[in-house]
Amino acid sequence: MSLFMTVRIAIRALRRNALGTALTALGMIIGVAAVIVMVAIGTGARTAIEQQIRSVGSNIVMVNAGAGGFGPVRQGQGAVTTLTPEDAGAIRGQLEGIRYASPALNTRSQIVAETTNWNTQVQGTSDELVELRSWPVQFGSFFSAADVRAAAKVVVLGSVARDQLFGAGADPTGASVRIHNQPFRVVGVLTSKGQAAFGQDQDDTAFIPFTTMQKRLLGVRHVSGIILSAEDDVPLDRMASEVTALLRQRHQLADAEVDDFMVRTQTEMTSMLTSTTDTMTYLLAGIAAVSLIVGGIGIMNIMLVSVTERTREIGLRLAVGARDVDVLAQFLVEAIVLSLAGGALGILLGGGTAYAVSALMHWPTAVTASSVGMSAGVAAATGVFFGLYPARKAAALHPIEALRYE
Amino acid sequence: MTGASPLISVRELTKTYDLGETQVKALRGVDLVVLPAEFVALTGPSGSGKSTFMHLLGCLDRPTGGDYTLAGVDVARLDRRPLARVRNTQIGFVFQGFNLLPRTTALENVELPLLYAGRVGARERRERAAEALEAVGLADRRSHHPNQLSGGQQQRVAIARALVNRPRLLLADEPTGNLDTRTSIEVMGIFQRLNEAQGLTIVLVTHETDIAEYGTRIVAFRDGRVRSDLPVRRRRAAIAEIERLAGEADAAA
Structure with a gap:
């Protein structure tokens, strides 16, 4: 018998017991929808994290000063003072494939404007930061290389800091603020970048030249970190190991000594942050998959009743001449049609629910082709797996005993 | 008819049902030869083995021992798959309970054997089913469902289904058991016409003597053996009886 006829007969048989069919398919629908929604939420969360990390810049390698104090009193991360702006220069000068290298030195400080004041993260950096993080200015301009060389008292405000000090949307270029009781001239305001992955607001900040930070605010010669940006085709892990080797050499570390700095690539940060969401996604999808199995058992049950x-x-x-395989195919196709129809409706329901979740709860969700394909495949496989036993039972029936069955 | 090679040739056929503790010997050695175009009635009381024998003839069951040759093929030793093919192409079945698929039109019920015949297109299937329905006088009932048909009409749909794949042998298991007298005669009329006009071989199981007398030969079973095998001397003619019944009805009116 042709597959087309088999499918037609299967659909007719299923329509004969429409309510039972619908209830059985419901198990499948819920299972598939649950998988789709859970994977959509997980994927959405992952995508959001990746986007935020990408907003930091592209092909980023971060070098941070290491934890210090190898004696009885151990100090925290960044306590070591061996990392210097000269290290940044050496990395750029001696390694290939580096696009930008910007020293970084941060402090929290009260910024005082004419009528108000605001406590924010003040970041010492180089003029390259604006390209490194592809972060355009809204007003004015970023400070220049000359400002860095001269350790000029200029400041570029993040949009939130600007809002707090000068009022929302104001253009304060040329105005004067005080940081650590020293006058700074506002030269620019950055556009808004939004929340970072870690919950802190990237716009609640102010940038000054790192040289100014070193000499005029903190009185130090070291920096707390170096942000590097590699050329597009440079593998980040290779770059990280080259940076490590160079810095060990410059810091004159013997083979036995541990690094007095820490190198992390953007890829590592991404995987670190997404691993939690991935675990959650697998967990939720796993729970959802259990409901698929329950749906499959429902199919097996109704098929056994049907046989x-x-x-x-x-x-x-x-x-009248049906072979065993004809009977087997008939019931197997019926189970597959049932599970595929349930799967298709489940995909629609799951997609709709995912959409509703993003619309109502503002969670990022993403229904991916792979989760749809996987669900359809699992639905079909469930049909085959749970339909096979009833179908084999039907095919093994003895003609005369089946005919006499009351 | 002498000289024609037999359609059915059965020798020393036995069938024992194993019910665990006891064994029921339903057939204790049956010999029978049926020539093409014969119309054989198998009779006997309940438990005589006539139905068991019929199921063996229809390849719905396997004998425990003995030989069964159908149209020159040793069907007793065939595997399940070629056996299904024999049922599909050589044999047409009519049952006491009609066994029509519910919620399926008469035409589709008749098409059923063709679905398993392979290489029969949808259009040919429909045409042949329509022809078969016409042959039993139900051309105008093709899209009716079984529950919209009378018992006699349902049995005629079942006959059309048995004939649609042009079998050589028509097997009927108590085909009039669920029908009233008049409808029974009509069904027997169809059988006689098929037998006489088309030379179709028919084997019929019945426990009613008058139904058996529409055939050409009566084989009586008792205790799993053939007790008697006699030609019908005064064969009843169903068509003449229907006409007479119609005449009586007119006279009464």
Whole structure:
């Protein structure tokens, strides 16, 4: 018998018991929808994190000063003072494939404007930061290389800091603020970048030249970190190991000594942050998959009932010349049609629910082709797996016993 | 008819049902030869083995021992798959309970054997089913469902289904068991016409003597053996009886 006829007969048989079919398919629908929604939420969360990390810049390698104090009193991360702006220069001068290298030195400080004041993160950096993080200015301009060389008292405000000090949307270029009781001239305001992955607001900040930070605010010669940006085709892990080797050499570390700095690539940060969401996604999808199995058992149940109810029909089909494989195919196709129809509706329901979740709860969700394909595949496989036993039972029936079945 | 090679040739056929503790010997050695175009009635009381024998003839069951040759093929030793093919192409079945698929039109019920015949297109299937329905006088009932048909009409749909794949042998298991007298005669009329006009071989199981007398030969079973095998001397003619019944009805009116 042709596949087309088999499918037609299967659909007719399923329509004969429409309510039972619908209830059985419901198990499948819920299972598939649950998988789709859970994977959509997980994927959405992952995408959001990746986007935020990408907003830091592209091909980024971060060098941070290491934890210090190898004696009885151990100090925290960044306590070591061996990392210097000269290290940044050396990295750029001696390694290939570096696009930008910007020293970084941060402090929290009260910024005082004419009528208000605001406590924020003041970041010492180089003029390259604006390109490194591809972060355009809204007003004015970023400070220049000359400002860095001269350790000029200029400041570029993040949009939130500007809002707090000068009012929302104001253009304060040329105004004067005080940081650590020293006058700074506002030369620019950056555009808004939004929340970072870690919950802190990237716009609640102010940038000054790192040289100014070193000499005029903190009185130090070291920096707390170096942000590097590699050329597009440079593998970040290779870059990281080259940076490590160079810095060990410059810091004159013997083979036995541990690094007095820490190098992390953007890829590592991404995987670190997404691993939690991935675990959650697998967990939720796993729970959802259990409901798929329950749905499959529902299909097996109704197919077993169907085989029993239709024993005489099977007997008749055998009597008029159906082979075992014809009967097997008939019931197997019925189970597959049932599970695929349930799967298709489940995909629609799951997609709709995911959409509703993003619309109502503002969670990022993403229904991916792979999760849809996987669900459809799992639905079909469930049909085959749970339909096979009832179908084999039907095919093994003895014609005369089936015909006589009351 | 002498000289024609037999359609059915059965020798020393036995069938024992194993019910665990006891064994029921349903057939204790049956010999029978049926020539093409014969119309054989198998009779006997309940438990005589006539139905068991019929199921063996229809390849719905396997004998425990003995030989069964159908149209020159040793069907007793065939595997399940070629056996299904024999049922599909050589044999047509009519049952006491009609065994039509519910919620399926008469035409689709008749098409059923063709679905398993392979290489029969949808259009040919429909045409042949329509022809078969016409042959039993139900051309105008093709899209009716079984529950919209009378018992006699349902049995005629079942006959059309048995004939649609042009079998050589028509097997009927108590085909009039669920029908009233008049409808029974009509069904027997169809059988006689098929037998006489087309030379179709028919084997019929019945426990009613008058139904058996529409055939050409009566084989009586008792205790799993053939007790008697006699030609019908005064064969009843169903068509003449229907006409007479119609005449009586007119006279009464």
